[in-house]
Amino acid sequence: MTVSIAVAGAAGRMGRAIIAAAAADNRFRLAGGTERTDSHALGMDLGALAGGDGFGIAAADSVHTAATSADVWLDFTTPEATLDALDALASTQVKAAVIGTTGLSAEQEARVADAAKRIAIVRSGNFSLGVNLLAGLVRQAAAKLGQGWDIEITEAHHRRKVDAPSGTALLLGEAAAQGRDVSLDNTRLKLREGITGERPDGGIGFSAIRGGGIVGDHDVAFVSEREIVTLSHRALDRAVFADGALAAALWVADKPPGLYSMQDVLGL
Numbered sequence: 001m002t003v004s005i006a007v008a009g010a011a012g013r014m015g016r017a018i019i020a021a022a023a024a025d026n027r028f029r030l031a032g033g034t035e036r037t038d039s040h041a042l043g044m045d046l047g048a049l050a051g052g053d054g055f056g057i058a059a060a061d062s063v064h065t066a067a068t069s070a071d072v073w074l075d076f077t078t079p080e081a082t083l084d085a086l087d088a089l090a091s092t093q094v095k096a097a098v099i100g101t102t103g104l105s106a107e108q109e110a111r112v113a114d115a116a117k118r119i120a121i122v123r124s125g126n127f128s129l130g131v132n133l134l135a136g137l138v139r140q141a142a143a144k145l146g147q148g149w150d151i152e153i154t155e156a157h158h159r160r161k162v163d164a165p166s167g168t169a170l171l172l173g174e175a176a177a178q179g180r181d182v183s184l185d186n187t188r189l190k191l192r193e194g195i196t197g198e199r200p201d202g203g204i205g206f207s208a209i210r211g212g213g214i215v216g217d218h219d220v221a222f223v224s225e226r227e228i229v230t231l232s233h234r235a236l237d238r239a240v241f242a243d244g245a246l247a248a249a250l251w252v253a254d255k256p257p258g259l260y261s262m263q264d265v266l267g268l
């Protein structure tokens with residue numbers, strides 16, 4: 001089966017990684033890609049943007065143009081761009097999307113869920129196999145270790161990342177909350193500063209580091225008075241997210257409308 005894909009944010013770090021991975025895999029045909037209206041990359045060849053041979057397809061600023069002959073929309077951009085694209089896709093033939101954009105508000109997440117009533121959407125804060133496997137281990141550890149173990153999630157990313165905590169940290173926090181059978185909204189401890197008071201019992205804490213070119217590191221520490229268990233993941237190359245996103249595109253291409261996770265894609 002060959003799946004035709006359109007890549008939003010084609011000149012971005014993830015856009016370029018997805019185009020490069022798809023170009024090397026004959027299960028995919030690149031149908032189009034977008035960039036912002038005032039982007040220097042508009043009109044540039046998608047293959048060249050990804051550092052390879054030209055495809056004869058230029059980056060467009062219109063979702064309709066990029067999606068003309070696409071089956072699946074892949075979007076790793078900004079929350080606003082992703083939601084605008086989902087709205088525009090309603091008047092195209094595209095019936096499936098893979099959404100990796102992070103930093104969405106609760107209201108923006110609800111709009112993605114709404115779009116999933118029309119098309120099949122795989123959405124994940126992290127498309128790597130390792131992180132999705134780790135989420136299962138975190139759920140298990142949180143279920144087995146009692147409330148006496150404080151849960152602290154630390155993430156580190158490159159200096160250009162604009163949102164915190166990362167989508168992955170939140171995904172791992174959700175897994176920990178599920179393991180404890182509590183809601184993350186009610187237990188989440190946001191960034192600490194000043195006279196914070198003592199740590200509340202049962203809280204799930206988050207901390208973020210930003211620097212240089214870190215691709216994405218995540219630690220989930222279970223801390224008791226006497227010992228610490230830490231579950232970790234380190235991404236060494238963002239190609240791992242691109243490969244996962246393409247696996248999700250293949251999986252979702254023939255699925256009915258609905259909101260799916262990477263756990264669904266991987267059968268975890």
Ligand SMILES: NC(=O)C1=CN([C@@H]2O[C@H](COP(=O)(O)OP(=O)(O)OC[C@H]3O[C@@H](n4cnc5c(N)ncnc54)[C@H](OP(=O)(O)O)[C@@H]3O)[C@@H](O)[C@H]2O)C=CC1
Nearest residue numbers: 009011012013014035036076077081100101102125126127
């Ligand atoms: N779920 C996962 O596994 C992963 C998720 N991500 C997430 O993906 C997102 C993108 O990350 P990354 O690639 O590093 O970021 P980049 O900033 O490198 O890429 C985003 C691209 O989208 C472009 N863009 C912005 N607005 C529009 C628009 N309206 N239409 C079309 N293109 C637009 C940007 O253009 P310009 O620069 O000109 O504004 C940029 O080229 C982030 O939210 C990140 O957290 C990243 C890695 C893995």
Ligand SMILES: O=C(O)C1=N[C@H](C(=O)O)C[C@H](O)C1
Nearest residue numbers: 102125126161166167168216
């Ligand atoms: O912005 C990034 O780079 C990444 N974003 C995702 C996140 O927010 O967790 C996934 C990965 O960690 C890289």
